[in-house]
Amino acid sequence: MDSVPVRCPVCRRDHAYITPVYPCPCGSPVAPPLMRGAPAEPITHRTWNDDWVSVRCHSCGRRDQWPHPELCCPCGAVLRVPVRPVATRGGAHRPAARPAAAPVPVPPPPAARARPPFRPLVIRTARDAAGAAALYLTWLGYRDVVQPEVRPQSRIDLRAAGLIAQVDPTTRPTPLRDVECLWLNALNSSVAGVFFSLAGYAADARARGDQLAVPLFVMDLTGTPQPVNDPAEELVSTGP
Structure with missing residues (x-):
């Protein structure tokens, strides 16, 4: 198009x-x-x-x-991005449930490893957001990505070999404290930390992610993460 x-x-x-x-x-x-x-x-x-x-x-x-x-x-x-409203006309059908999204290719940078197109999960709930992030980490090359049934007090939503990840599905930009807490948890566990946010990041949180080399991703409701800082771009390029 x-x-x-x-x-x-x-x-x-x-x-x-x-x-x-x-x-x-x-x-x-x-x-x-x-x-x-x-x-x-x-x-x-x-x-x-x-x-x-x-x-x-x-x-x-x-x-x-x-x-x-x-x-x-x-x-x-x-x-x-603004969209023209659809005019109502007779016989319009509105389904009870939203269908799954089509495969959305995520083009890697030129130096990236060859990967198949990423198949996202449409986000309708907070748990869907964590599920979409888990699919993306698996696509990047992480193995045995686990999403706990109950979110722990550490607020770590996903774990994999050598990795922990936090997913913020709220309607406000992710604050500085959340990025710093993820970094500390990763440091204490001697693993990498990755952050996913549905509403983006506060300016100071974005800057601290750069300083601490924490990969920051933003997800839209198609379930397709996009890197928003250099560590995230590097992770997409090189994989784990």
Whole structure:
């Protein structure tokens, strides 16, 4: 699909954004209709209603709910890309459950090891967010990624050989303290630490992640993590 220019209102960086494509049950690809020229808005507070958008299939007319398009800017801002509303018309169908997302290729940097396309998990709940992060770590090359049934007091959501990971599924940017606590837990356990956030990071948390070499990722509701600092980019490039 054609890319749409999107400017980050925080750092004024320009991006070429390509909207994700999802599979309609009829088999046709569908994509949220982006509003060209409309400004993107930083996400500072999440609500589940705002995070989903109606999309109509042009082949069969079916109307389904899919994750609202988002863009993760390298400055740390998470942007909501404007979408044209779908006009209501007779016979529109809204399913009881949202279908699973199509495979979303995550192109690695040129030096990256060859990997198959990443198959994300659409995020509807906090546990889905941890599950999506576990899938991504497995895709990166970590083995035996474990997600405990009950979150421990240490707030470590995922464990693997040589790794612990924390997942913040809340509607606020991840604060400094959370990044520092993950780093301390990893240091005490002599393992690497990785952080995943659904709403991005506070400015001081992002800066501390760089200082402590903690890989920071942001996830959108398609379940596809994106690196937001150099340690995360290096992890995607080289693997564990």
